[in-house]
Amino acid sequence: MTPPRKVTPRNYDRATHGAKVAAVAAEMGQPLLPWQRYVCDVALEVDSFGLFVYSTVLITVQRQAGKTTLDLAAGVQNMLMGPKRRAWYTAQSGGHATEKFLEMADTWEASNIKALAPHTRRSNGSAALGFVNGSTIRPFPPLEGALDGKQSDRTTMDELWFHTAAQYSLMRQSYGPTQTTRRMVTGQRPQNWLLSTEGTIESTALNMLLEEARSDTPDPSTAFFDWGLEPDDDPDDLDRVLARHPGAGYLLELTDLEGFRAQFADSPGEFARAFGNRRTGATERVIPAPAWTAAQWNGDAPAPGPICFGAAHGVDGVDTTITATELYGAGTLTAVVKDGHGPGTTWALDRLKELQAKYPAAAFAIDKYGPSASLHDAAERAELRLVPIGAGDVVAATQNTFAGITHPTEPTWRYKPHPALDRAAELATKRFTGDGTWLFGRRASVGSISALEAGNLGSYGIHHMPPVRAMQLA
Numbered sequence: 001m002t003p004p005r006k007v008t009p010r011n012y013d014r015a016t017h018g019a020k021v022a023a024v025a026a027e028m029g030q031p032l033l034p035w036q037r038y039v040c041d042v043a044l045e046v047d048s049f050g051l052f053v054y055s056t057v058l059i060t061v062q063r064q065a066g067k068t069t070l071d072l073a074a075g076v077q078n079m080l081m082g083p084k085r086r087a088w089y090t091a092q093s094g095g096h097a098t099e100k101f102l103e104m105a106d107t108w109e110a111s112n113i114k115a116l117a118p119h120t121r122r123s124n125g126s127a128a129l130g131f132v133n134g135s136t137i138r139p140f141p142p143l144e145g146a147l148d149g150k151q152s153d154r155t156t157m158d159e160l161w162f163h164t165a166a167q168y169s170l171m172r173q174s175y176g177p178t179q180t181t182r183r184m185v186t187g188q189r190p191q192n193w194l195l196s197t198e199g200t201i202e203s204t205a206l207n208m209l210l211e212e213a214r215s216d217t218p219d220p221s222t223a224f225f226d227w228g229l230e231p232d233d234d235p236d237d238l239d240r241v242l243a244r245h246p247g248a249g250y251l252l253e254l255t256d257l258e259g260f261r262a263q264f265a266d267s268p269g270e271f272a273r274a275f276g277n278r279r280t281g282a283t284e285r286v287i288p289a290p291a292w293t294a295a296q297w298n299g300d301a302p303a304p305g306p307i308c309f310g311a312a313h314g315v316d317g318v319d320t321t322i323t324a325t326e327l328y329g330a331g332t333l334t335a336v337v338k339d340g341h342g343p344g345t346t347w348a349l350d351r352l353k354e355l356q357a358k359y360p361a362a363a364f365a366i367d368k369y370g371p372s373a374s375l376h377d378a379a380e381r382a383e384l385r386l387v388p389i390g391a392g393d394v395v396a397a398t399q400n401t402f403a404g405i406t407h408p409t410e411p412t413w414r415y416k417p418h419p420a421l422d423r424a425a426e427l428a429t430k431r432f433t434g435d436g437t438w439l440f441g442r443r444a445s446v447g448s449i450s451a452l453e454a455g456n457l458g459s460y461g462i463h464h465m466p467p468v469r470a471m472q473l474a
Contacts, residue, residue, distance in 0.1 A: 011042075024113070028069075028111040040073075043223045055190065061227045063197055086136060092159040097158075098139045142171055147171075156192075159196055159197075160196040160203075179192075198279040239254070261275075287425045294410075298416075305327055310334075318343065320348040331414060332459040334415045334459055336451060363466060365458050367389060367457060386466070394456075428452055
Protein backbone atom coordinates (compact mmCIF):
# COMPACT_ATOMS: atom_id res chain seq x y z
CA MET A 1 0.00 0.00 0.00
CA THR A 2 1.20 3.53 -0.79
CA PRO A 3 2.47 5.07 2.46
CA PRO A 4 -0.15 7.47 3.84
CA ARG A 5 0.46 10.78 5.57
CA LYS A 6 -1.69 9.69 8.49
CA VAL A 7 -4.35 7.01 8.98
CA THR A 8 -6.31 5.55 11.84
CA PRO A 9 -4.59 2.26 12.73
CA ARG A 10 -6.35 -1.07 12.32
CA ASN A 11 -7.47 -2.69 15.56
CA TYR A 12 -7.15 -6.40 14.89
CA ASP A 13 -9.08 -7.27 18.02
CA ARG A 14 -12.22 -6.06 16.27
CA ALA A 15 -14.25 -7.68 13.53
CA THR A 16 -14.86 -5.69 10.36
CA HIS A 17 -17.18 -5.60 7.35
CA GLY A 18 -14.26 -4.71 5.09
CA ALA A 19 -14.18 -8.10 3.38
CA LYS A 20 -17.84 -7.73 2.41
CA VAL A 21 -17.12 -4.43 0.67
CA ALA A 22 -14.21 -6.07 -1.13
CA ALA A 23 -16.56 -8.82 -2.34
CA VAL A 24 -19.06 -6.24 -3.64
CA ALA A 25 -16.31 -4.32 -5.45
CA ALA A 26 -15.01 -7.50 -7.06
CA GLU A 27 -18.48 -8.36 -8.35
CA MET A 28 -18.69 -4.84 -9.79
CA GLY A 29 -15.56 -5.61 -11.78
CA GLN A 30 -13.51 -3.09 -9.78
CA PRO A 31 -11.53 -4.96 -7.11
CA LEU A 32 -10.43 -2.77 -4.24
CA LEU A 33 -6.97 -1.25 -4.41
CA PRO A 34 -4.77 -1.74 -1.33
CA TRP A 35 -5.58 1.70 0.07
CA GLN A 36 -9.32 1.17 -0.47
CA ARG A 37 -9.24 -2.18 1.30
CA TYR A 38 -7.37 -0.68 4.24
CA VAL A 39 -9.96 2.10 4.54
CA CYS A 40 -12.82 -0.40 4.55
CA ASP A 41 -11.17 -2.70 7.07
CA VAL A 42 -10.68 0.16 9.53
CA ALA A 43 -13.76 2.29 8.84
CA LEU A 44 -16.11 -0.69 9.15
CA GLU A 45 -14.73 -2.13 12.38
CA VAL A 46 -17.44 -3.14 14.83
CA ASP A 47 -17.45 -3.41 18.60
CA SER A 48 -18.50 -6.42 20.69
CA PHE A 49 -22.16 -5.54 20.08
CA GLY A 50 -21.72 -5.47 16.30
CA LEU A 51 -22.03 -1.67 16.10
CA PHE A 52 -19.76 0.41 13.89
CA VAL A 53 -17.01 1.89 16.02
CA TYR A 54 -16.71 5.03 13.89
CA SER A 55 -19.60 7.36 13.14
CA THR A 56 -17.52 9.55 10.81
CA VAL A 57 -15.12 8.44 8.07
CA LEU A 58 -12.90 11.26 6.78
CA ILE A 59 -10.91 10.51 3.63
CA THR A 60 -8.66 13.00 1.87
CA VAL A 61 -6.93 11.64 -1.20
CA GLN A 62 -5.74 12.77 -4.62
CA ARG A 63 -7.80 12.81 -7.79
CA GLN A 64 -7.84 9.61 -9.85
CA ALA A 65 -7.40 7.44 -6.76
CA GLY A 66 -10.75 5.62 -6.86
CA LYS A 67 -12.75 7.19 -4.06
CA THR A 68 -16.01 6.99 -6.06
CA THR A 69 -15.64 3.23 -6.51
CA LEU A 70 -14.86 2.88 -2.82
CA ASP A 71 -17.92 4.87 -1.80
CA LEU A 72 -20.27 2.96 -4.10
CA ALA A 73 -19.07 -0.46 -2.92
CA ALA A 74 -19.25 0.58 0.74
CA GLY A 75 -22.68 2.09 0.20
CA VAL A 76 -24.02 -1.07 -1.41
CA GLN A 77 -22.66 -3.20 1.44
CA ASN A 78 -24.37 -0.92 3.95
CA MET A 79 -27.69 -1.16 2.13
CA LEU A 80 -27.50 -4.96 2.23
CA MET A 81 -27.16 -5.02 6.03
CA GLY A 82 -30.93 -4.94 6.52
CA PRO A 83 -34.26 -4.01 4.97
CA LYS A 84 -35.27 -0.46 4.06
CA ARG A 85 -31.94 1.13 4.87
CA ARG A 86 -31.25 4.62 3.53
CA ALA A 87 -28.06 6.10 2.06
CA TRP A 88 -27.64 9.64 0.71
CA TYR A 89 -24.93 11.14 -1.50
CA THR A 90 -24.04 14.76 -2.23
CA ALA A 91 -21.16 16.70 -3.76
CA GLN A 92 -20.32 20.34 -4.47
CA SER A 93 -23.81 21.03 -5.84
CA GLY A 94 -27.07 19.23 -6.47
CA GLY A 95 -26.28 18.98 -10.17
CA HIS A 96 -22.85 17.51 -9.53
CA ALA A 97 -24.32 15.07 -7.01
CA THR A 98 -26.89 13.79 -9.50
CA GLU A 99 -24.31 13.55 -12.28
CA LYS A 100 -21.90 11.56 -10.12
CA PHE A 101 -24.72 9.37 -8.82
CA LEU A 102 -25.74 8.48 -12.38
CA GLU A 103 -22.13 7.52 -13.13
CA MET A 104 -22.22 5.19 -10.12
CA ALA A 105 -25.54 3.80 -11.34
CA ASP A 106 -23.93 2.98 -14.70
CA THR A 107 -21.15 1.13 -12.88
CA TRP A 108 -23.67 -0.77 -10.81
CA GLU A 109 -25.81 -1.79 -13.79
CA ALA A 110 -22.75 -3.38 -15.40
CA SER A 111 -21.99 -5.46 -12.29
CA ASN A 112 -22.55 -9.17 -11.75
CA ILE A 113 -24.85 -8.53 -8.78
CA LYS A 114 -27.07 -5.83 -10.26
CA ALA A 115 -30.09 -8.04 -9.49
CA LEU A 116 -29.69 -7.03 -5.84
CA ALA A 117 -30.66 -3.48 -6.82
CA PRO A 118 -32.52 -3.71 -10.12
CA HIS A 119 -34.50 -0.49 -9.78
CA THR A 120 -32.64 2.59 -11.00
CA ARG A 121 -34.48 5.89 -11.28
CA ARG A 122 -32.65 8.55 -13.25
CA SER A 123 -35.05 11.49 -13.37
CA ASN A 124 -33.79 14.66 -11.71
CA GLY A 125 -35.21 15.07 -8.23
CA SER A 126 -36.13 11.41 -7.79
CA ALA A 127 -32.94 9.62 -8.85
CA ALA A 128 -32.38 6.50 -6.76
CA LEU A 129 -30.83 3.05 -6.71
CA GLY A 130 -33.49 0.72 -5.32
CA PHE A 131 -32.62 -2.62 -3.72
CA VAL A 132 -34.82 -5.70 -3.54
CA ASN A 133 -34.82 -5.44 0.27
CA GLY A 134 -36.32 -1.95 0.10
CA SER A 135 -33.07 -0.06 0.73
CA THR A 136 -32.16 2.97 -1.42
CA ILE A 137 -29.18 5.13 -2.31
CA ARG A 138 -30.15 8.63 -3.44
CA PRO A 139 -28.41 11.91 -4.29
CA PHE A 140 -29.36 15.16 -2.60
CA PRO A 141 -28.37 18.83 -2.95
CA PRO A 142 -25.96 20.22 -0.33
CA LEU A 143 -28.48 22.75 0.96
CA GLU A 144 -29.91 23.69 4.32
CA GLY A 145 -32.86 21.46 5.15
CA ALA A 146 -32.31 19.10 2.20
CA LEU A 147 -32.63 16.02 4.44
CA ASP A 148 -35.05 17.39 7.00
CA GLY A 149 -37.26 14.50 8.11
CA LYS A 150 -35.33 11.94 6.03
CA GLN A 151 -33.98 8.74 7.56
CA SER A 152 -30.27 8.14 7.03
CA ASP A 153 -28.09 5.13 7.75
CA ARG A 154 -25.22 6.40 5.64
CA THR A 155 -24.53 9.89 4.30
CA THR A 156 -21.71 10.74 1.89
CA MET A 157 -20.44 14.27 1.36
CA ASP A 158 -18.09 14.21 -1.62
CA GLU A 159 -15.83 17.12 -2.66
CA LEU A 160 -16.14 18.57 0.83
CA TRP A 161 -13.50 21.16 -0.02
CA PHE A 162 -16.13 23.19 -1.86
CA HIS A 163 -18.05 23.94 1.34
CA THR A 164 -17.52 26.40 4.15
CA ALA A 165 -17.82 25.52 7.81
CA ALA A 166 -21.16 27.33 7.95
CA GLN A 167 -22.57 25.32 5.03
CA TYR A 168 -21.33 22.06 6.52
CA SER A 169 -22.94 22.92 9.85
CA LEU A 170 -26.30 23.59 8.21
CA MET A 171 -26.19 20.29 6.33
CA ARG A 172 -25.31 18.36 9.49
CA GLN A 173 -28.24 19.99 11.26
CA SER A 174 -30.45 18.62 8.48
CA TYR A 175 -29.55 14.94 8.74
CA GLY A 176 -28.06 14.70 12.23
CA PRO A 177 -31.28 14.43 14.27
CA THR A 178 -32.68 11.54 12.22
CA GLN A 179 -29.49 9.54 12.69
CA THR A 180 -29.92 9.69 16.44
CA THR A 181 -33.21 7.80 16.24
CA ARG A 182 -32.08 5.62 13.34
CA ARG A 183 -29.71 3.62 15.53
CA MET A 184 -32.60 2.68 17.82
CA VAL A 185 -34.67 1.55 14.83
CA THR A 186 -32.04 -0.51 12.99
CA GLY A 187 -29.71 -1.56 15.79
CA GLN A 188 -26.73 -0.18 13.85
CA ARG A 189 -24.79 3.08 14.19
CA PRO A 190 -25.22 5.39 11.15
CA GLN A 191 -22.09 6.58 9.41
CA ASN A 192 -21.12 9.79 7.63
CA TRP A 193 -18.45 9.50 4.96
CA LEU A 194 -16.59 12.72 4.08
CA LEU A 195 -14.51 12.48 0.90
CA SER A 196 -12.32 15.12 -0.73
CA THR A 197 -9.05 16.23 -2.10
CA GLU A 198 -7.53 19.03 -0.07
CA GLY A 199 -8.91 22.43 -1.01
CA THR A 200 -8.00 26.05 -0.57
CA ILE A 201 -7.94 28.46 2.31
CA GLU A 202 -11.67 28.95 1.63
CA SER A 203 -12.38 25.28 2.37
CA THR A 204 -13.19 26.08 5.97
CA ALA A 205 -15.25 22.93 6.59
CA LEU A 206 -12.56 20.50 5.42
CA ASN A 207 -9.73 22.54 6.92
CA MET A 208 -11.43 22.52 10.32
CA LEU A 209 -11.88 18.75 10.22
CA LEU A 210 -8.32 18.14 9.04
CA GLU A 211 -6.86 20.31 11.77
CA GLU A 212 -8.56 18.17 14.40
CA ALA A 213 -7.82 14.85 12.68
CA ARG A 214 -4.13 15.69 12.37
CA SER A 215 -3.84 16.88 15.95
CA ASP A 216 -2.52 14.88 18.89
CA THR A 217 -6.08 14.55 20.25
CA PRO A 218 -8.29 13.53 17.31
CA ASP A 219 -11.96 12.68 17.73
CA PRO A 220 -12.05 8.94 18.62
CA SER A 221 -15.35 8.53 16.75
CA THR A 222 -13.70 9.55 13.45
CA ALA A 223 -11.70 7.18 11.23
CA PHE A 224 -9.19 9.30 9.32
CA PHE A 225 -7.31 8.47 6.11
CA ASP A 226 -4.91 10.89 4.43
CA TRP A 227 -2.66 10.42 1.38
CA GLY A 228 -0.62 13.00 -0.48
CA LEU A 229 2.62 14.89 -0.75
CA GLU A 230 4.62 15.48 2.39
CA PRO A 231 5.59 19.09 3.26
CA ASP A 232 9.13 18.70 1.89
CA ASP A 233 8.06 17.00 -1.35
CA ASP A 234 8.45 18.97 -4.59
CA PRO A 235 5.20 18.92 -6.64
CA ASP A 236 7.28 19.41 -9.80
CA ASP A 237 9.00 16.08 -9.13
CA LEU A 238 6.52 13.83 -10.93
CA ASP A 239 8.26 10.67 -9.76
CA ARG A 240 7.65 11.79 -6.18
CA VAL A 241 4.05 12.79 -6.96
CA LEU A 242 3.46 9.33 -8.43
CA ALA A 243 5.10 7.60 -5.46
CA ARG A 244 2.73 9.39 -3.07
CA HIS A 245 -0.39 8.58 -5.12
CA PRO A 246 -2.34 5.50 -3.90
CA GLY A 247 -3.69 4.88 -7.40
CA ALA A 248 -0.22 4.69 -8.96
CA GLY A 249 0.26 1.58 -11.06
CA TYR A 250 -3.46 0.83 -10.96
CA LEU A 251 -5.31 3.91 -12.18
CA LEU A 252 -2.56 6.16 -13.54
CA GLU A 253 1.06 6.14 -14.67
CA LEU A 254 3.78 8.74 -15.00
CA THR A 255 2.67 9.67 -18.52
CA ASP A 256 -0.80 10.46 -17.16
CA LEU A 257 0.69 12.85 -14.61
CA GLU A 258 2.69 14.54 -17.36
CA GLY A 259 -0.53 15.15 -19.26
CA PHE A 260 -2.33 16.49 -16.21
CA ARG A 261 0.54 18.84 -15.39
CA ALA A 262 0.38 20.23 -18.91
CA GLN A 263 -3.33 20.93 -18.42
CA PHE A 264 -2.52 22.94 -15.28
CA ALA A 265 0.50 24.71 -16.76
CA ASP A 266 -0.91 28.12 -15.79
CA SER A 267 -1.71 27.03 -12.24
CA PRO A 268 0.92 24.78 -10.67
CA GLY A 269 -0.74 25.18 -7.28
CA GLU A 270 -3.92 23.62 -8.61
CA PHE A 271 -1.94 20.66 -9.98
CA ALA A 272 -0.35 20.20 -6.55
CA ARG A 273 -3.80 20.31 -4.97
CA ALA A 274 -5.42 17.86 -7.37
CA PHE A 275 -2.64 15.30 -7.71
CA GLY A 276 -0.53 15.95 -4.62
CA ASN A 277 -3.47 16.55 -2.28
CA ARG A 278 -1.80 19.73 -1.08
CA ARG A 279 -3.86 22.70 0.05
CA THR A 280 -3.52 25.83 -2.10
CA GLY A 281 -4.11 29.45 -1.30
CA ALA A 282 -0.87 30.78 0.10
CA THR A 283 1.24 31.89 -2.84
CA GLU A 284 -0.53 32.48 -6.14
CA ARG A 285 -2.06 35.85 -7.02
CA VAL A 286 -4.29 35.69 -10.08
CA ILE A 287 -4.55 39.44 -10.89
CA PRO A 288 -1.07 40.80 -11.66
CA ALA A 289 -0.29 43.84 -9.51
CA PRO A 290 0.82 46.03 -12.47
CA ALA A 291 -2.39 45.27 -14.37
CA TRP A 292 -4.51 46.08 -11.31
CA THR A 293 -2.75 49.39 -10.81
CA ALA A 294 -3.18 50.27 -14.49
CA ALA A 295 -6.93 49.67 -14.23
CA GLN A 296 -7.39 52.37 -11.57
CA TRP A 297 -9.56 55.33 -12.57
CA ASN A 298 -9.32 58.80 -11.03
CA GLY A 299 -10.93 60.90 -13.75
CA ASP A 300 -14.20 62.75 -14.04
CA ALA A 301 -17.49 60.98 -13.50
CA PRO A 302 -18.96 59.45 -16.67
CA ALA A 303 -22.13 60.83 -18.19
CA PRO A 304 -25.31 59.65 -16.44
CA GLY A 305 -26.48 56.30 -17.74
CA PRO A 306 -27.55 52.80 -16.68
CA ILE A 307 -26.32 51.57 -13.30
CA CYS A 308 -25.98 48.03 -12.02
CA PHE A 309 -25.29 47.49 -8.35
CA GLY A 310 -23.36 44.36 -7.40
CA ALA A 311 -23.50 42.90 -3.90
CA ALA A 312 -21.61 40.04 -2.27
CA HIS A 313 -21.10 38.53 1.18
CA GLY A 314 -17.64 37.38 2.22
CA VAL A 315 -17.07 33.74 3.15
CA ASP A 316 -18.89 32.89 6.40
CA GLY A 317 -20.49 36.35 6.37
CA VAL A 318 -17.31 38.13 7.44
CA ASP A 319 -18.27 41.25 5.46
CA THR A 320 -20.44 42.59 2.64
CA THR A 321 -19.64 44.91 -0.26
CA ILE A 322 -21.97 46.82 -2.60
CA THR A 323 -20.57 48.30 -5.80
CA ALA A 324 -21.97 50.42 -8.64
CA THR A 325 -21.00 49.78 -12.25
CA GLU A 326 -21.58 52.05 -15.25
CA LEU A 327 -20.63 51.84 -18.90
CA TYR A 328 -17.43 53.75 -19.58
CA GLY A 329 -15.84 54.03 -22.99
CA ALA A 330 -15.30 50.57 -24.43
CA GLY A 331 -15.74 48.93 -21.06
CA THR A 332 -17.06 49.47 -17.55
CA LEU A 333 -16.30 51.53 -14.46
CA THR A 334 -16.89 50.11 -10.97
CA ALA A 335 -16.83 51.81 -7.57
CA VAL A 336 -17.74 50.83 -4.03
CA VAL A 337 -20.84 52.87 -3.14
CA LYS A 338 -20.97 55.20 -0.16
CA ASP A 339 -21.57 53.13 2.99
CA GLY A 340 -21.23 50.08 0.76
CA HIS A 341 -18.60 48.08 2.63
CA GLY A 342 -18.70 46.86 6.19
CA PRO A 343 -18.46 43.87 8.51
CA GLY A 344 -21.27 41.35 8.72
CA THR A 345 -24.30 40.94 6.50
CA THR A 346 -27.42 42.21 8.25
CA TRP A 347 -27.09 45.80 7.05
CA ALA A 348 -26.84 45.01 3.34
CA LEU A 349 -30.50 44.61 2.39
CA ASP A 350 -31.51 47.96 3.87
CA ARG A 351 -28.73 49.68 1.92
CA LEU A 352 -29.84 47.97 -1.28
CA LYS A 353 -33.41 49.17 -0.71
CA GLU A 354 -32.13 52.73 -0.26
CA LEU A 355 -30.28 52.48 -3.56
CA GLN A 356 -33.37 51.12 -5.29
CA ALA A 357 -35.42 54.06 -4.03
CA LYS A 358 -32.80 56.55 -5.20
CA TYR A 359 -32.13 54.85 -8.55
CA PRO A 360 -35.41 53.14 -9.57
CA ALA A 361 -34.11 52.20 -13.04
CA ALA A 362 -31.00 50.49 -11.66
CA ALA A 363 -30.52 46.72 -11.56
CA PHE A 364 -28.92 44.52 -8.91
CA ALA A 365 -26.53 41.60 -9.50
CA ILE A 366 -26.22 39.06 -6.67
CA ASP A 367 -25.01 35.47 -6.89
CA LYS A 368 -27.79 33.16 -5.73
CA TYR A 369 -25.30 30.42 -4.88
CA GLY A 370 -22.57 30.34 -2.25
CA PRO A 371 -22.08 32.90 0.54
CA SER A 372 -24.47 35.45 -1.01
CA ALA A 373 -27.41 33.07 -1.44
CA SER A 374 -29.29 34.48 1.56
CA LEU A 375 -28.86 38.05 0.31
CA HIS A 376 -30.16 37.09 -3.13
CA ASP A 377 -33.19 35.45 -1.54
CA ALA A 378 -33.91 38.51 0.60
CA ALA A 379 -33.47 40.87 -2.36
CA GLU A 380 -35.80 38.75 -4.47
CA ARG A 381 -38.48 38.84 -1.77
CA ALA A 382 -37.97 42.61 -1.50
CA GLU A 383 -38.71 42.78 -5.25
CA LEU A 384 -35.44 44.40 -6.23
CA ARG A 385 -34.79 44.46 -9.97
CA LEU A 386 -32.42 41.50 -10.11
CA VAL A 387 -30.22 40.46 -13.01
CA PRO A 388 -30.76 36.73 -13.70
CA ILE A 389 -27.45 35.06 -12.84
CA GLY A 390 -26.72 31.33 -12.95
CA ALA A 391 -23.56 29.44 -12.08
CA GLY A 392 -22.33 29.60 -15.67
CA ASP A 393 -22.91 33.35 -15.75
CA VAL A 394 -20.60 33.86 -12.77
CA VAL A 395 -17.89 31.96 -14.64
CA ALA A 396 -18.46 34.14 -17.73
CA ALA A 397 -18.38 37.28 -15.59
CA THR A 398 -15.09 36.23 -14.02
CA GLN A 399 -13.44 35.58 -17.37
CA ASN A 400 -14.67 38.93 -18.74
CA THR A 401 -13.49 40.83 -15.67
CA PHE A 402 -10.07 39.20 -15.73
CA ALA A 403 -9.70 39.83 -19.45
CA GLY A 404 -10.77 43.46 -18.98
CA ILE A 405 -8.22 44.08 -16.22
CA THR A 406 -5.37 42.41 -18.11
CA HIS A 407 -6.24 43.77 -21.58
CA PRO A 408 -2.98 43.99 -23.57
CA THR A 409 -3.47 47.58 -24.79
CA GLU A 410 -5.51 49.29 -22.07
CA PRO A 411 -7.90 48.05 -19.39
CA THR A 412 -11.57 47.81 -20.29
CA TRP A 413 -12.55 46.94 -16.70
CA ARG A 414 -11.79 49.99 -14.58
CA TYR A 415 -12.41 50.77 -10.94
CA LYS A 416 -12.32 53.69 -8.52
CA PRO A 417 -9.67 52.93 -5.86
CA HIS A 418 -11.00 51.63 -2.57
CA PRO A 419 -9.16 49.70 0.17
CA ALA A 420 -11.62 46.78 -0.01
CA LEU A 421 -11.10 46.41 -3.76
CA ASP A 422 -7.33 46.60 -3.42
CA ARG A 423 -7.28 43.96 -0.69
CA ALA A 424 -9.57 41.70 -2.70
CA ALA A 425 -7.38 41.94 -5.79
CA GLU A 426 -4.31 41.11 -3.71
CA LEU A 427 -5.99 38.08 -2.13
CA ALA A 428 -7.75 36.71 -5.21
CA THR A 429 -6.66 33.45 -6.78
CA LYS A 430 -8.26 30.87 -9.05
CA ARG A 431 -10.89 28.52 -7.66
CA PHE A 432 -11.41 25.86 -10.29
CA THR A 433 -14.97 24.64 -10.91
CA GLY A 434 -14.34 21.89 -13.46
CA ASP A 435 -13.51 21.61 -17.17
CA GLY A 436 -10.79 24.22 -16.79
CA THR A 437 -13.18 26.99 -15.74
CA TRP A 438 -12.56 29.04 -12.62
CA LEU A 439 -13.92 31.70 -10.32
CA PHE A 440 -12.21 34.15 -8.02
CA GLY A 441 -11.20 32.60 -4.72
CA ARG A 442 -9.12 34.03 -1.88
CA ARG A 443 -5.52 33.17 -1.11
CA ALA A 444 -4.92 34.20 2.50
CA SER A 445 -6.32 33.05 5.79
CA VAL A 446 -7.43 36.57 6.75
CA GLY A 447 -9.38 38.75 4.37
CA SER A 448 -12.30 38.83 2.00
CA ILE A 449 -12.76 39.25 -1.74
CA SER A 450 -16.40 40.33 -1.51
CA ALA A 451 -15.53 43.71 -3.10
CA LEU A 452 -14.06 42.04 -6.17
CA GLU A 453 -16.98 39.60 -6.36
CA ALA A 454 -19.51 42.45 -6.16
CA GLY A 455 -17.71 44.43 -8.85
CA ASN A 456 -17.41 41.33 -10.99
CA LEU A 457 -21.17 40.73 -10.83
CA GLY A 458 -22.02 44.38 -11.39
CA SER A 459 -19.89 44.57 -14.52
CA TYR A 460 -21.68 41.50 -15.84
CA GLY A 461 -25.09 42.84 -14.92
CA ILE A 462 -24.63 46.18 -16.70
CA HIS A 463 -24.59 44.24 -19.98
CA HIS A 464 -27.56 42.04 -19.02
CA MET A 465 -30.03 44.48 -17.50
CA PRO A 466 -33.53 43.05 -17.11
CA PRO A 467 -36.41 44.99 -18.68
CA VAL A 468 -37.91 47.77 -16.60
CA ARG A 469 -41.25 46.73 -15.19
CA ALA A 470 -44.08 48.58 -16.89
CA MET A 471 -46.17 50.91 -14.76
CA GLN A 472 -49.78 49.79 -14.43
CA LEU A 473 -52.21 52.65 -15.13
CA ALA A 474 -55.26 53.02 -12.94
